[in-house]
Amino acid sequence: MRKSGIDNADRKRFSYKDARSLNAELLTGQTGVRITGVSVSEMSDQQVTELKTLISEYCVAVLPSQPLLPEDQLSFVGRLDPITFTPGEQRHPQWPNLNVVSLSSTSTLPPINGFHTDTSFVRQPPSYTTLSPKKISSHGGDTVFVNQYMAYEALSPVMQGMLTGLRFRHNAAQLKHLDEAPSEPVWHPAVRTHPITGRKAIYITQPKRCSEVEGMKPKESKHLLEFLYAHCQHIYSMYRHRWKPDDFVIWDNRCSMHTGVFDHGDEERVMHRVMCQGEAPYES
Numbered sequence: 001m002r003k004s005g006i007d008n009a010d011r012k013r014f015s016y017k018d019a020r021s022l023n024a025e026l027l028t029g030q031t032g033v034r035i036t037g038v039s040v041s042e043m044s045d046q047q048v049t050e051l052k053t054l055i056s057e058y059c060v061a062v063l064p065s066q067p068l069l070p071e072d073q074l075s076f077v078g079r080l081d082p083i084t085f086t087p088g089e090q091r092h093p094q095w096p097n098l099n100v101v102s103l104s105s106t107s108t109l110p111p112i113n114g115f116h117t118d119t120s121f122v123r124q125p126p127s128y129t130t131l132s133p134k135k136i137s138s139h140g141g142d143t144v145f146v147n148q149y150m151a152y153e154a155l156s157p158v159m160q161g162m163l164t165g166l167r168f169r170h171n172a173a174q175l176k177h178l179d180e181a182p183s184e185p186v187w188h189p190a191v192r193t194h195p196i197t198g199r200k201a202i203y204i205t206q207p208k209r210c211s212e213v214e215g216m217k218p219k220e221s222k223h224l225l226e227f228l229y230a231h232c233q234h235i236y237s238m239y240r241h242r243w244k245p246d247d248f249v250i251w252d253n254r255c256s257m258h259t260g261v262f263d264h265g266d267e268e269r270v271m272h273r274v275m276c277q278g279e280a281p282y283e284s
Helices: 045-058 070-080 150-151 157-163 220-232
Strands: 025-026 033-036 059-062 101-104 125-134 142-149 167-170 186-189 189-193 200-202 210-213 238-239 247-252 256-260 270-277
Touching: 033 045, 045 059, 045 070, 045 247, 059 238, 070 125, 070 270, 142 150, 150 200, 186 189, 210 220, 247 256
Parallel strands: 033 059
Antiparallel strands: 025 033, 059 247, 101 270, 125 247, 125 270, 142 238, 142 256, 167 186, 167 210, 189 200
16 A cells, blocks of 8 residues: 655655654664653554654654553554554464563573564565563563664665565564464565655565565575675664563564564563554555
8 A cells, every 4th residue: 555645755854853742862873762751541643643653764662661451552552553463473362462472592592583574474564563571581682673774775776776676575484373374475575665754665574584586596586685684784773672661662664673682591581562554565
């Protein structure tokens, strides 16, 4: 679904300083904002709209001091976009649109996760993902986010031109119930246009879920995907979040990737995850 009306070249970038109904501060150079002084359960429609704009511009927002019950999280997330759920993941028995993410590592080598965007193997992948911590480790267990606008903008004009019109194959993998996920892959544009900001971002995910470039030979495809996946992980475009009790974190899958850091040993880390359905990715 395309949202037009403002030419991308004529759009004015929305700055956290432009926020009028929310108190926002920048967390890194261009990735991440912190929103304080407001309860998500009491946000006005204007504040929700401004919050969506901030998240979509800076990829991730941190809202501290938000002690949310499952019904509170579900109610608020439904105001961002329609709620969706990742097929193949474990549903909460009482709240079927809520996913309990429980992670721990008891081995000396942590599990391999890798930077990814959520649920890219469906026709309309999630727009926003939210996490509310229920149990955090005494050390480690951070979540790292990386800005995909910056990844696209750092490419040469020649590479940007080469990616125009290309599509990547996305397929389901690494799920608790893989048999419940779509068996057929989907093809999404290599570069997608964000419907709120009008900016372009590289749309790629971890190799097991993004495995082919349409129209290329296997070696060509492999090398391009490997290059882009590595290129999308520059430290200068990252924000690393250290979890505190009652943090509420929201990120935009259309312009970011993220990964959990498995350095908390056998301490359990439990999160409640709720996501929104986005539009089918497009490039304009």
